[in-house]
Every structure is written in C-alpha cells, then in structure tokens.
Amino acid sequence: VPKELIPSDPRFGVGPSLIPIEAVENLAKTGTELLGTSHRKEKVRKVVQEMQEGLKTYFKLPADYEVVIGNGGATMLWDMIGLGMIEKSPYHFVCGEFSDKWFRANKNIPWLNPEAKKVEFGEGINPEAKSGYDFIACTLNETSTGVMLTELPDVDKNTILSIDATSGAGQIKIDFKKSDLYYFSPQKVFASEGGFYVAIFSPKAVERAQKIQKDAGRFIPESFKWSHAIENSRQNQTYNTPAISTIFLLNEQVKLMNKLGEDKVIQEAKKKAELMYGWAEKKSYLNPFIKEAKFRSQADAAIVTGK
Numbered sequence: 001v002p003k004e005l006i007p008s009d010p011r012f013g014v015g016p017s018l019i020p021i022e023a024v025e026n027l028a029k030t031g032t033e034l035l036g037t038s039h040r041k042e043k044v045r046k047v048v049q050e051m052q053e054g055l056k057t058y059f060k061l062p063a064d065y066e067v068v069i070g071n072g073g074a075t076m077l078w079d080m081i082g083l084g085m086i087e088k089s090p091y092h093f094v095c096g097e098f099s100d101k102w103f104r105a106n107k108n109i110p111w112l113n114p115e116a117k118k119v120e121f122g123e124g125i126n127p128e129a130k131s132g133y134d135f136i137a138c139t140l141n142e143t144s145t146g147v148m149l150t151e152l153p154d155v156d157k158n159t160i161l162s163i164d165a166t167s168g169a170g171q172i173k174i175d176f177k178k179s180d181l182y183y184f185s186p187q188k189v190f191a192s193e194g195g196f197y198v199a200i201f202s203p204k205a206v207e208r209a210q211k212i213q214k215d216a217g218r219f220i221p222e223s224f225k226w227s228h229a230i231e232n233s234r235q236n237q238t239y240n241t242p243a244i245s246t247i248f249l250l251n252e253q254v255k256l257m258n259k260l261g262e263d264k265v266i267q268e269a270k271k272k273a274e275l276m277y278g279w280a281e282k283k284s285y286l287n288p289f290i291k292e293a294k295f296r297s298q299a300d301a302a303i304v305t306g307k
Helices: 021-029 042-059 074-084 097-107 203-213 226-233 244-260 262-282
Strands: 066-071 090-094 115-118 135-139 160-164 181-184 196-201 286-288 303-305
Touching (some): 042 196, 074 097, 074 203, 090 097, 097 115, 097 160, 160 203, 196 203, 196 244, 262 303
Parallel strands (some): 090 115, 090 135
Antiparallel strands (some): 066 196, 181 196, 286 303
C-alpha cells in the first residue's frame, strides 16, 4: 500500500473509534484525583453527573427521561433486557449480525417467545408496531453491514420500543419521544472505551423494569437488576465499580460534541459518509454494500469489491 494512502493514525477503523490524544492528556492531568479512588467519591460523581447532564443536553431529552449507566457493554444488555425488561413476547427486526445476536439471546431465555422479521444482509429494515408483542427490538445502526434505520413507529402504552444504538448514537438522529429504551456502548461515536453502557429510559421503561422485578417467580441476578442500575444512576454512580477512565473519556467527548451541537455533528458525519460512498461509486471495482441509498449508514460505511 502506498505510504500516502496509509492513515497517519494506525487506530483508524470501524471498530473502537479514535480516542482524542487531548482527552488522554486531560485524564493524565487529574493525577491522583480520580484514578485509583472510589467511584462513590464526590469528585468522581461530579464527572458522572456532568456526563449524564451533557447527554441530556446533546440529545435534547424529555425532562422525565433518565440516563442510566452501568458496567458491561451493550452485548451484556441483551441478557439484562431479556431478563428484566421483557414480559413475554419480543419482536425483533434483524438486518445483520448484531441484531441477530440480540434475537438469539432472547431465544435462550426459556419463558420468552421471541419472533423476528429478517432481511438479507445489505438490506435495510425499519421497525413497525406489532400487535400481541410487549417489546419491539430494533438496531439504529447495524455495524456488521453498514445499514441504519430511518423511521420509528408509534407503539402503545403496553409496548416498549427499544433501540440498540451502539455504533450510531450521536450521529443518527431519532425522536426520543418514540423511544423507551435507547442504549449504547461509548467506544464508537462517543470516543471512549468498551465495557460500559449508557441506557436512556423513558418513564414507561422504568415502570416496566420495576414491574418485572416484583415478579417473585422470575430469577434475575443481582448485577442484572435494573432497579440497582436506576437507583445508582440517580446518584451519579454505578452499582459496581466502573473503569473511571472510561467515564472520564466519555465525558470529554460529550463536552466536545455539545460545543458543536447534535445537528452540526450529524452534518459532519453525513459529509464524511458522502466522501466514502462517493469515492466507492467512482471506482469501477467498488460499490457501497447497501444498495438502497436511504439505508446507507452515516456512521460507518460498508464498501465491497465488484459490481
């Protein structure tokens, strides 16, 4: 590969995103204030609070929505959600490897009856309201295929609409009034590290989690109980000890993104995506993997060889 085509930063790729060196330097400047101390200390909780409030500002969340945080990435949440958020019948919209894994995670829980609508890899799919199901599962941005959803349905008061937003959160806009449980890991757009989750709850989702936990016949491991996550998040902390560096780096990125605002960040994302897709379309040996342009992700572009 010619040297001029090799990225100057070797971390360039579709996996964990680049962590700005300035953020790492800012972390180092905290010295003994944060790292190696309790996550329940006031100085750490202030960083958590700033991050939570920053996300509320960035996403322009309704006043009664909550930013719930905890350890374990979005993959772990598939089990946590299945055990503590779904009553019986989830309906999944599957368009790639990760959305299919979420569906299969729910199939492993014996008291759930999951169903799915699947499309071929490379095709997009928007979720729909489905009668007879108490939970709708969809993926904002399917990392494995580079497809994003473009519309959200209106669901009734007895149905939770949940969105796995890991690789699209922050760069693909949604109407949060339609969402009940929107979650992501911060190692993508939010330029932090994995092993952590952010879950944005509507009041309806909080009520559902509390209702299921009162079901004496259902086993939920202590570390998977949403009540612990919600209660601790309201106090600007996690139920068990987190990696404080992950939270710090996430907060640094949230501050940067709030300086621009969501609309500007999305505008920049679209511009970068157009460069990638435009480059591929000009080459006789390349093509965007997603043929229907409206479903092409503005967060990660999938390019294939051949026509």
